[in-house]
Amino acid sequence: MSPGRIHRRREADGKLRAMDTVLITGGTGHLGRDLVSRLKGPYRIRVVARSAGSDPDVEWLRGDLATGEGIADALVGTQTLIHAATLSPAARRGYFVPKDLWTSPSEVDREGTSRLLDLAAAAGVGHILYVSIVGIDRPRVPYLRRKLEAEYLVRQGPIPWSIARATQFHWLLDRMFGKMARLPMVPLPDLQLESVDTTDFADYLVESVGQGPAGRLDDFGGPEVLTFSEAFDQWRHIRDGSVRTMRVPLPAAATNAAAAMSLSDPSSRHGTITWAEWLRTHTAE
Numbered sequence: 001m002s003p004g005r006i007h008r009r010r011e012a013d014g015k016l017r018a019m020d021t022v023l024i025t026g027g028t029g030h031l032g033r034d035l036v037s038r039l040k041g042p043y044r045i046r047v048v049a050r051s052a053g054s055d056p057d058v059e060w061l062r063g064d065l066a067t068g069e070g071i072a073d074a075l076v077g078t079q080t081l082i083h084a085a086t087l088s089p090a091a092r093r094g095y096f097v098p099k100d101l102w103t104s105p106s107e108v109d110r111e112g113t114s115r116l117l118d119l120a121a122a123a124g125v126g127h128i129l130y131v132s133i134v135g136i137d138r139p140r141v142p143y144l145r146r147k148l149e150a151e152y153l154v155r156q157g158p159i160p161w162s163i164a165r166a167t168q169f170h171w172l173l174d175r176m177f178g179k180m181a182r183l184p185m186v187p188l189p190d191l192q193l194e195s196v197d198t199t200d201f202a203d204y205l206v207e208s209v210g211q212g213p214a215g216r217l218d219d220f221g222g223p224e225v226l227t228f229s230e231a232f233d234q235w236r237h238i239r240d241g242s243v244r245t246m247r248v249p250l251p252a253a254a255t256n257a258a259a260a261m262s263l264s265d266p267s268s269r270h271g272t273i274t275w276a277e278w279l280r281t282h283t284a285e
C-alpha cells in the first residue's frame with residue numbers, strides 16, 4: 001500500500017487495522033514489553049528506545065526522546081503511536097530522596113513529549129495513546145507534574161489522542177518494598193494502595209488502541225485495595241520474613257495526597273491479578 005493511501009485511510013477514523021504500524025516509545029520498559037508482546041502479529045510493531053531489544057518480530061530503532069535523535073525516522077509510516085516512555089529517577093532507584101520532592105527531570109516527559117508530538121504530526125500519525133497515572137490532577141510530586149504537563153501537551157496537540165491513566169504497577173511496589181526492607185525497621189504509614197499488573201493494563205490499552213482516538217479513557221486500577229501494612233505483610237511473607245516493621249502516623253495532608261495518586265475511582269476499569277498472585281509468580285528484580 002502506498003504511503004498516500006495509508007494517510008487517507010488514517011484520516012477517516014484513526015482506528016487501527018490489521019498490519020498497520022504501531023510505534024511504541026518505552027517499548028523496552030515494564031509496560032512496554034507487555035504491549036509489544038500483545039500487539040506484534042496483528043500489527044507491525046516498531047519500538048524506539050536508547051537500547052534495542054532482540055525480538056526479531058519487532059523493528060527496533062535507536063532513538064532518544066531527550067535529544068530527539070532517531071525519533072523522526074522512527075515515526076515514518078506510523079499509524080498509531082503509544083507513548084509509554086518516561087523518566088522517573090525515584091522509580092529507577094526504587095526509593096525517594098529529598099530532591100524528588102522539589103525537582104524532576106523534564107527532558108523526556110515534557111520536552112520529549114513536545115518534540116514527539118511535533119514530529120508525529122509531520123509524519124501524519126493518526127492516533128497517539130498517552131500512558132499516564134491516576135490522580136495527577138492534584139500533583140504534589142514534581143515527577144507527577146511532568147506527567148500532567150505531558151498530558152496537557154497531548155490534549156492541546158495536533159494529533160487525535162487518547163489518554164489512559166493507571167494506578168501504580170506491582171513491579172514498582174515490589175522494587176520499593178525491596179529497598180525499604182534493607183532498613184533496620186520498615187515504617188508502615190497509614191496509606192491505601194491499589195497496585196495493578198502491567199499485563200492487565202496492557203490488555204486494556206490494546207483494546208483501546210484498536211478503537212482509535214477516544215480522549216480521556218476510563219482510569220485503570222488494581223483488583224483490590226490494600227492498606228500499606230497489608231501489602232507489606234504479603235510482600236514479607238513471600239519475599240523475606242525476617243524484615244521488622246513499625247507503624248508510623250502520617251499528617252492527614254500527606255495521606256490525602258498519596259491516596260489521590262494511589263486509588264482509582266470505583267467506576268474505573270480494574271485488573272484481575274492481585275498483588276499476592278503477582279509476587280508468587282515473579283522474582284524480585
Ligand SMILES: NC(=O)c1ccc[n+]([C@@H]2O[C@H](COP(=O)([O-])OP(=O)(O)OC[C@H]3O[C@@H](n4cnc5c(N)ncnc54)[C@H](OP(=O)(O)O)[C@@H]3O)[C@@H](O)[C@H]2O)c1
Pocket residue numbers: 025026027028029030031032048049050051063064065066067083084085086087091108131132133134147165166167168169170172
Ligand atoms: N510504574 C508505575 O507504577 C506506573 C503507574 C502508572 C502509569 N505509569 C506510566 O506507564 C508508562 C510505563 O511505565 P513503566 O513503569 O513501564 O516504565 P519503565 O519500566 O521505567 O520504562 C521506561 C521506558 O522509558 C524509556 N525511556 C526513558 N528515557 C528515555 C529516553 N531518553 N528516550 C527514549 N526512551 C526513554 C526506557 O527506555 P530505555 O531506557 O531503554 O531507553 C523504558 O523503555 C509511563 O508512562 C509511566 O508514567 C507507570
